[in-house]
Amino acid sequence: HENPDGDGLGSQIAMFNYISSLNKMCRIINITHISDNFQFLNENNQFETFNQEHIEWINNVDLTIVFDIGHSIRVGELKNYIFKDKISISIDHHPIKENEPFTYSWIDVNAPATGFMIWELLTMGNIEKPIDKLSAMGLYTALVTDTGSFKYSNTTSQSHIMASHLI
Numbered sequence: 001h002e003n004p005d006g007d008g009l010g011s012q013i014a015m016f017n018y019i020s021s022l023n024k025m026c027r028i029i030n031i032t033h034i035s036d037n038f039q040f041l042n043e044n045n046q047f048e049t050f051n052q053e054h055i056e057w058i059n060n061v062d063l064t065i066v067f068d069i070g071h072s073i074r075v076g077e078l079k080n081y082i083f084k085d086k087i088s089i090s091i092d093h094h095p096i097k098e099n100e101p102f103t104y105s106w107i108d109v110n111a112p113a114t115g116f117m118i119w120e121l122l123t124m125g126n127i128e129k130p131i132d133k134l135s136a137m138g139l140y141t142a143l144v145t146d147t148g149s150f151k152y153s154n155t156t157s158q159s160h161i162m163a164s165h166l167i
Helices: 006-021 036-041 052-059 072-082 114-123 133-146 157-166
Strands: 028-030 047-049 063-067 087-092 104-107
Touching: 006 028, 006 036, 006 047, 006 063, 006 114, 006 133, 036 133, 052 072, 063 072, 087 114, 114 133, 114 157, 133 157
Parallel strands: 028 047, 063 087, 087 104
Antiparallel strands: none
16 A cells, blocks of 8 residues: 555565465555665565556456555556456455445454464464564564554554564
8 A cells, every 4th residue: 555654565575475485466556655664674665656567467467465454445547457357355454434445354352463363264273384584573573563562552462473483
């Protein structure tokens, strides 16, 4: 989405790595550039900024997943392509707005970050399950960003368990 923060980017990179590990073709395409603060997550230049050259590829995908969006308006011009004739999923810890165009939404307003939800998905409750280094950095970034470095009221004991696992 536009101006993605650490939660959105961390969720994107972890899911990208997981989907890629399944030998599925996927890409991370945001409507705006990622800020310099988060370039450390872009080790292999996985983050792309939308341009007209992406349209054909987007028109041929089966599924679009949008992370930490809050509202579909934040996908900007991409809305003309990602909701058309394909399945779209919103994964978010923000409440969903009415009349959102997503096919499915996984919303958990009690989660401290969208990255926390992705961590739960990837580990399926098994905190012994290894996560690759870049995904762990992304998910840790998501958690730290949205908990204010564990200072905000959304910080839970599960937040610390997640952080411990990722470290």
